[in-house]
Structure formats: C-alpha cells, structure tokens
C-alpha cells in the first residue's frame with residue numbers, strides 16, 4: 631500500500647508540475663509582447679464602424695499587448711485620401727493624415743490600398759503601419775467575404791496585432807509560418823494560417 635500511495639502521489643505531483651508549466655508558458659507569451667505597462671493606445675474609427683468590432687479590438691489589443699485601449703468618436707474619411715482610381719483609399723495618405731504622437735489604431739470598413747510597384751499602384755491590403763511609429767490602419771473590407779462574423783473578427787484581431795507589431799519596430803517574420811508577423815502578401819490564406827501568437831524570434835526583438 632505504501633508503494634501504491636507513493637506512485638499516486640508522484641503522479642499527482644507530475645500533473646501539478648505540468649499544469650504549472652502550461653500556465654507559465656501562457657504567461658510568457660503575453661508578457662513577452664507587452665511593450666510598456668500602463669501605455670495607452672487610441673482606437674479611431676474612420677467613418678462608421680460596428681461597435682462590436684471596436685469592443686472586440688479593444689479587448690484583444692489589451693489582452694495581447696497590455697495597452698489600455700480608448701475608443702475615440704468616429705471621424706470621416708475625406709475624398710482627398712482616395713487613391714488615384716477614386717475607388718479605394720490610399721493607406722499611406724491615411725497614415726500621413728492621422729499620424730499622431732500618441733499610439734493610434736485607425737479602423738475602417740472601406741477598402742484600402744498601397745502602392746506596391748508601378749505595375750500594382752493600388753494593391754489592396756488589410757492594414758498598414760509605420761515601423762517604428764505610433765500609427766497604423768486596418769480595414770475590415772477584405773476580411774469578411776464568405777466567412778462568419780467570428781472568423782472575420784479573428785482576422786481583424788491578427789491584422790491589428792500585426793500592424794501594432796510594426797509600430798513597435800517588428801519587421802516581417804520569416805521564421806515560422808504561424809507567426810502573426812508573417813507578410814500577408816495580400817492573401818487572406820496567410821492570415822488564416824497564423825495563430826494569435828509571435829514566434830520566439832519576433833518576441834526576442836521586443837527585448
């Protein structure tokens with residue numbers, strides 16, 4: 631009986647150790663990506679954006695980076711921010727217009743594009759952010775085609791955390807295909823492949 635008891639106690643200890651390790655691993659992921667505790671990021675809707683999206687972004691940015699997230703009243707996107715075709719907005723013009731000394735996440739439901747090359751002057755994108763900097767923009771326009779609301783929110787979260795990562799100085803990742811700092815290259819498949827997670831190499835760049 632003494633031996634059985636010993637084995638059971640050992641199993642319990644092992645289980646406890648595993649639980650503690652799993653918990654510690656979770657904490658490490660979040661801590662490593664927190665820039666400065668008590669920092670504030672403002673979330674600025676550009677035009678009408680569903681409160682559901684804004685609240686969701688507020689929660690996910692806080693959870694991942696530890697920022698206090700403050701949603702600002704919406705301001706309109708003006709025609710001079712349109713790209714040459716006048717059919718979508720030029721993301722770099724939006725960044726220039728709203729570039730702020732405070733951390734700022736701009737959110738729009740309108741299509742945004744960026745000049746990729748002479749052949750692709752209006753390349754549709756999910757988001758754009760200064761690196762390093764304080765200001766980034768995300769668009770829900772290309773995130774919700776043929777998918778559920780939940781899937782769209784999951785994509786929005788990853789795109790926003792990616793762009794804030796650029797603001798914090800992170801370049802694109804080439805180390806792990808599941809890392810959120812991978813370049814999306816305009817394909818939603820890459821975003822869907824990612825986890826809400828930064829690989830070890832990217833996390834190391836915060837230190």
Ligand SMILES: [Zn+2]
Pocket residue numbers: 792796802812813814
């Ligand atoms: Zn990027």
Ligand SMILES: [Zn+2]
Pocket residue numbers: 803804805806809810811812828829830831832833
């Ligand atoms: Zn990475």
